[in-house]
Amino acid sequence: MSGLEEVGIPGTNYLREALTSCTDPLSAIEEFQTQNSILLPSLTPALHFLDLHGIKRLEFHSSVVEELRNRLIEQISNIASSNNKESLRKLNDVLEKSFPLVKVPELQPVVMHAMKHLPKIKPSYLKKILSDKELYAAAAVEVRRQIWEDNQALFGDEASPLFSQYISDRENIIFNPESEHKTLYDMSPKARRHSTIVQKLSDMIGKSIKLYDMVLQFLRTLFLRTRNVHYCTLRSELLMSLHDLDIHEICSVDPCHKFAWCLDPCIREKFIDSKRAPELQRFLDGLKKQEQVLGDLSMILCDPHAINTICLTILKSLQQTIHAESLPRENGDVLLLLRLLSLGLQAWDIIDSQIFRQQKIEPNLLTNFLPLLSCLMLDDQYRNLNSRMASEEESTSNTHIMRDIPMALIQYANGCAIASKILLYYTLQAVKKQDRSAVARVLPAVVNCENEAAYDDNFLHVLTSGLIVMADEFQYEELCIPAFDDFFLPNLSNDNVRRHLSRLLWFVHHKIPPVRMTNMMIKIKPSQEHSEPVHNAYIALSRKVEDAISSPAIPTNENSPPIIVPEPTNSPY
Secondary structure (H helix, E strand, O other): OOOOHHHOOOOHHHHHHHHHHOOOHHHHHHHHHHHHOOOOOOHHHHHHHHHHOOOOHHHHHHHHHHHHHHHHHHHHHHHHHHOOHHHHHHHHHHHHHHHHHOOOOOOHHHHHHHHHOOOOOOHHHHHHHHHOHHHHHHOOHHHHHHHHOOOHHHHHHHHHHHHHHHHHHHHHHHHOOOOOOOOHHHOOHHHHHOOHHHHHHHHHHOOOHHHHHHHHHHHHHHHHHHOOOHHHHHHHHHHHHHHHOOOHHHHOOOOOHHHHHHHHHHHHHOOOOOOOHHHHHHHHHHHHHOHHHHHHHHHHHHOHHHHHHHHHHHHHHHHHHHHHOOOHHHOHHHHHHHHHHHHHHOHHHHHHHOOOOOOOOOHHHHHHHHHHHHHHHHHHHHHHHHHHHOOHHHHHHHHHHOOOOOHHHHHHHHHOHHHHHHHHHHHHHHHHOOOHHHHHHHHHHHOOOHHHHHHOHHHHHHHHHHHHHOHHHHHOHHHHHHHHHHHHHHHOOOHHHHHHHHHHHHHHHHHOOHHHHHHHHHHOOOOOOOOHHHHHHHHHHHHHHHHHHHOOOOOOOOOOOOOOOOOOOOOOO
16 A cells, blocks of 8 residues: 555555564564554454454455545535535645645545545646556546646547547437438437537536637637538537536637527427527627627537527528518518628638638629519419319329429529528428428429538438438339439448438338339449448348348238138038
């Protein structure tokens, strides 16, 4: 037990010296036991009683040490609960007297517990903890925080696996073939930030502003390096997690806190109402005096959950203008929503260029693109209403007449990120409504969206989830041609497209005509150049399709006459 001699207690060195210099080792051992035993006269008879029951002295002394240790830890907690200068002085005294025993396993919890409650530990103690891997592993997170504050590289090593695990968890949700129609956006914000990873990061940060700034810097760097928008999600979730924990020391200094707090219920409801819109507007208008905040604010708006909320609200606003028989530019909330969407889509460029300036909204978005999209939405409503009122033949011919999308709308989506994102969400809206004609009309058009936005994982994830619900519609070529021939198959060079297509086929293959399904399995067969997840997805899909072919479901037809089975007759033999 190293450290005992430092506090005046005879230890291994003293016992070794006594045994090597004595003439009678047994007498030396007995003398050592007598001097260092519990000096309580009334205890001697009890020890003999324990001897009669076969209880070893080691077991007795170990139980005593454990009881005293637990009482000492409880007493330290009581002192720390006072939270005044006198309690801090007592804790420092306890630590100073006990720290030499930090390597003694039986007493180490006492030392660590005392350190845990000290807001400022002596650097020499922290250096000792840092230099010993076992002590560092045994130290409470409150102690390690003080080490991390002066060691950014070490903190990065601790946080990096959590960042990677967070991204991996998000991708598992996106690509999981068994998650039928569930999407990223189905989980509430509060449930998301209660995840294990977010809670661990919040615990690591505690009330340390320095560590919080480090995490934000890590997330900015990773976002710039990978362009992965899920780091923006983690940035928002982490801030709101600290808000839930009432960490005022951090929330009060983060200039984005009030904005994120206002946006959070909007994300929960997937709608920015007229009450919260002015609050967001005032915050954006106030950024002129502190434009450097724009980088962090754009990351919060780049969160896919925020983008989802903004785009859904834009489509609802367009629906309101249709009912009111007005133009989109006459709706005051639309301009704010476009500003928010623009800022979120610019996040990477703003942080990379360090030019903190909001771009102006192009007038053509309000005067041309949105009116065209409103006409498209109105056209869908008219067609659906007409299909319910007209005969089946008229409805079918009507869908063929209204299939083409205005070329001007496609051109806007091809050259403008905002227009592209809104058109993609119009597509998702059509899928959600299970409007086969609208989906068939718009899918070939979104292929041309700016920067291949239609093949972003977040969009493909929600698109395939919606198409899975429309499984019955895949028996018609009207949907198979635009979905497969025009949208998915031309972009099989991207591994992520293959994985999303495999997920879609996993649920709808039994509805697709057999000849087309066979041809598609040939086309999507991966080569050696493709990644392992692509091969795994294809193998699993192939097995599922083969099982369905080997044991097909027996079709039932309500109009077919019942099969009459004759009653058995007695054999004449």
